[in-house]
Amino acid sequence: MFSKFLSLEKEKQERILNAALKEFAQKGYDDASTNEIVKEAGISKGLLFHYFNTKKDLFLFLYDYSVEITKTEYYGLINTNERDIFTRLRQIYLLKLEVYHKHPWLFDFTKVAVYTESKEVKAEMESRKKDVLSTGYEKLFENIDVSKFKDGVDVKRAMKIIFWAIGGFGNEILEEVKELELSQVDYDGILSEFDAYLEMLRKCFYK
Numbered sequence: 001m002f003s004k005f006l007s008l009e010k011e012k013q014e015r016i017l018n019a020a021l022k023e024f025a026q027k028g029y030d031d032a033s034t035n036e037i038v039k040e041a042g043i044s045k046g047l048l049f050h051y052f053n054t055k056k057d058l059f060l061f062l063y064d065y066s067v068e069i070t071k072t073e074y075y076g077l078i079n080t081n082e083r084d085i086f087t088r089l090r091q092i093y094l095l096k097l098e099v100y101h102k103h104p105w106l107f108d109f110t111k112v113a114v115y116t117e118s119k120e121v122k123a124e125m126e127s128r129k130k131d132v133l134s135t136g137y138e139k140l141f142e143n144i145d146v147s148k149f150k151d152g153v154d155v156k157r158a159m160k161i162i163f164w165a166i167g168g169f170g171n172e173i174l175e176e177v178k179e180l181e182l183s184q185v186d187y188d189g190i191l192s193e194f195d196a197y198l199e200m201l202r203k204c205f206y207k
Helices: 011-030 034-041 045-051 055-073 085-102 108-114 122-131 136-138 153-178 187-205
Strands: none
Touching: 011 055, 011 108, 011 153, 034 055, 055 085, 055 108, 055 122, 085 108, 085 136, 085 153, 085 187, 108 122, 122 153, 153 187
């Protein structure tokens, strides 16, 4: 169905995808403008609808694409053989940065799509989102070595606190750098700050 789009060179594909992801992520389905998408992507409106017959087709394609990227390039690459929760979380954060580097608006778009109330796409989204990311979330804490935690610590609650803290830091950083050019993002500085928070949490909860 989307063979014409998928046959494009990768750079042009990503330019169109990122423009569309950004517009839908910022405005939701109903208020998103295909005029803005083609303007940012640097293509004509006719060409956009040559690749995707309708705005609805484009939105649903973006969702399916985002889920596939999240499964294969994020959750699918988590090394569950690494049993230290802090080393695991650092690896997960690096994977998320790599996906973000390629598609800065992908995670925001996915949230908007999952919770959309638009009558035009809600039914299709309900059928799509049932099996989406629950299994991926479970992989974050799969096979963790709990023997490293201090005696008397409620491990389940501790892991949630660690996840919330690191997730909050990660989301804050992604919001800060979202509008920057990739060349302006200080990845070394971000990782250094991230490691400092990991070390603080390690000292709080590990023996």
